[in-house]
Amino acid sequence: LRRVLLTAMALLGTANVLLAESTSIFDTASYNSEKISEIFLLVLAITGLIFVLVFSAIAVFVVRFRARRSETEDEPEPPQIYGSWPIEIAWTIAPLLIIFVLFLVVVRSVNEQRPTQAPGDAVQVRVIGNQWWWSFEYPELGFITANELHVPLDDTEDPSSVFMQLESADVAHSFWVPRLAGKTDLIPNRINTMWFTPNETGVYYGQCAEYCGTQHSKMLLRVIVETPSEFAAWVENEKKPAVNDPAVADGRALFLEHSCASCHTIRGTNARGTFGPDLTHLMSRQTIGAGAAENNHDNLITWITNPHVFKTGCYMPEMKLTAENVKTVVSYLETLR
Ligand code: CUA
Secondary structure, three states: OHHHHHHHHHHHHHHHHHHOOOOOOOOOOEHHHHHHHHHHHHHHHHHHHHHHHHHHHHHHHHHHOOOOOOOOOOOOOOOOOOOOHHHHHHHHHHHHHHHHHHHHHHHHHHHHHOOOOOOOOOEEEEEEEEOOEEEEEEOOOOEEEEOEEEEEOOOOOOOOOEEEEEEEOOOOEEEOOOOOOOOEEEOOOOOEEEEEOEOOOEEEEEEOOOOOOOOHHHOEEEEEEEOHHHHHHHHHHHHOOOOOOHHHHHHHHHHHHOOHHHHOEOOOOOOEOOOOOOOOOHHHOOEEOOOOEEOOHHHHHHHHHOHHHOOOOOOOOOOOOOHHHHHHHHHHHOOOO
16 A cells, blocks of 8 residues: 555656656655655555545445335334444544554654754754745854755765754744755744754755745745755855955945845945845845845846835835946845855
């Protein structure tokens, strides 16, 4: 049965890949999502079996005991049975046992997946949910990035590669990257924890899974799983303060003097705002607006001119700059690699 289910899921998974980037929980790419999909299949197998038994019985009874024309109306009423202790006990105990087994399996998995302490050598990440973007802080490495989480591949036997502490700056959000881990809520005034160990490199798509306001649907995120050496190179670059290219000094000055700097941080400058994403290495990211648009020249121009084109109701204001000034600011931003 398990093999049949897995084959069906694999076919669905393949269809899913053909349609779009996979976000199927059966297309597992981490130790944790494997565990979750195993439990899902176990529950599906048990409940599926019960479904088949109950509906087969119904089908048999419907046919076997249907009213027949040949039966005359003056036939005596069959014996009436009221209650049966053995049956009552059986159908109380059997579901209780099934639920108890599932309960134990789930509790064991939840305990494993939600430790409060970081395992020794895990990469630490502090995730802060904001309306409608993600802040990823690497406290031990000393930098903050946004919306795209880079983590190293870990195919060792001892799974412990990414430990996250999840918080919220405003309302409840939920971190969910289906191929890597289960959902974890980000609750104001509370710290939740989770970990995951990716076992395949690649880009994994996720999104906020708790309704958090108008742009909940565009609170997207990506997890980029890299080989340890690629990850180390990324970390080296992120640690550096922003480049200060004299060729774009005008754009830099505009950014700092205009209100950009009151919401965004660019390390190495006076821009220390925290209301919006850290832009120190903006160009190392694939998207802008938490996955709302691809990160390229034209989209940056549109985003600064009128972010509501991509993300209606987001808190990034229209910057009220002339078209020329927008270009100047973008030319600066494009040096932030
Ligand atoms: Cu954040 Cu939905």
